[in-house]
Amino acid sequence: LRSAADVVAELESLARTCNRCHQPFREDELYVALEGTSWHQGCFRCAQCLLSLDLNEDFFEVDGRFYCKHDFEVLYSPICTKCNSFIVGKVMKSANYCFHPDCFRCASCDGSLDDGAWCVDGRVALTGEARQLLKNWYCPRCFDKRCETCASCHKPIDKERERSTMALGKKFHVEHFRCAKCGVAFMGRHHFEHNGKAYCEEDIVQVDGKLYSFFFLRYALYRSGGGTIKNRPCCGQPIGGGSHTHCTYISHWLFTP
Incomplete structure (x- = not known):
């Protein structure tokens, strides 16, 4: 006598049809069951090359x-920027570049950058442990060593993006x-040095009284339509020479039409 469970299993088997040819399976036939689908072994084929898939080898599923393996890599796998081979599994990304986790390393110390955070784009909105410079990636320590430091914020200056x-x-x-007085960025405008600090045109005349007379004199000459100044009031030397701090700026700005 057959049990009720055996009868139900047989009926379920007969009710199943192959996902490819839509034919039912024979009794006691071995078939492939994956992701809620059933296949004759001969019908279980690669969706691209149509060759039979060997259950003892790697195969991949995308959208059912x-x-x-070959066609999956060609169609879907990114290529590692460092070793130029397909990446199957975890991918480390930086802008349009992809890496195997073990290939994503600092170009200087060879330390791993696989910590779950990386560059957001090639020019670097940077997060985590990766810094990019000339298509090379560095850990923060090595990256900082390669960059000049801003005298104001004391942070590295990234020549690629700053x-x-x-x-x-x-x-x-x-x-x-x-x-140094008003805190406004010069952004390419003229600046004036005094005691090792930089000042804008409006503030230097308040900080250095001598330069105030120079500004006034230049303005007066401009309004009068001409005039020449042969010697600097600050040091008495001819314009175009002298080493006085003020002289440099008088020559290049104050007395330049």
């Missing part, structure tokens, strides 16, 4: 379609080079 300026014998982010 099954692929052999503008910088040289002033007072130091490097600054453009937006961090500011007037």
Whole structure:
């Protein structure tokens, strides 16, 4: 006698049909059951090349379609930027670049950057442990060693994505080079040095009384339509020479039409 369970199992088997050919399975026939679908072994094929899939080898499923390893890699797997081989499994991404986790390493110290956080884009909205420079990736420690430091914020200046300026014998982010009095960024405008600090045109005349007379004199000459100044009031030396701090700016700005 057969049990009720055996009868139910047989009926369920007969009710099943192959997902590919839609034919029922023979009694006691071995078939493939995956993701709620059933297949004759001969019908279980790669959706791309149509070759039979060997159950003892790797195959992959995408949106209910099954692929052999070769076609899955060609169709869906990114290529590692470092080793140029297909990536199957976890992918580390930075902008349009992809890496195997073990290939995503600092170009300087070879330390792993696989910590779950990486560059957001190639120019770097940076997070976590990765920094990009000239298509190389660095850990923060090595990246900082390769960059000049802003004299204002004391952070590295990324030449790939940040503008910088040289002033007072130091490097600054453009937006961090500011007037020592009012705090407004120069952003390429003229600045004036006094006692190792930079000032804008409006504030230097308040900080340095001598320069106030120079501004007034230049303005008066401009309004009168001409006039020449042969010697600097600050040091008495001819315009175009002298080493006085003020002389540099008088020559290049105050007495330039």
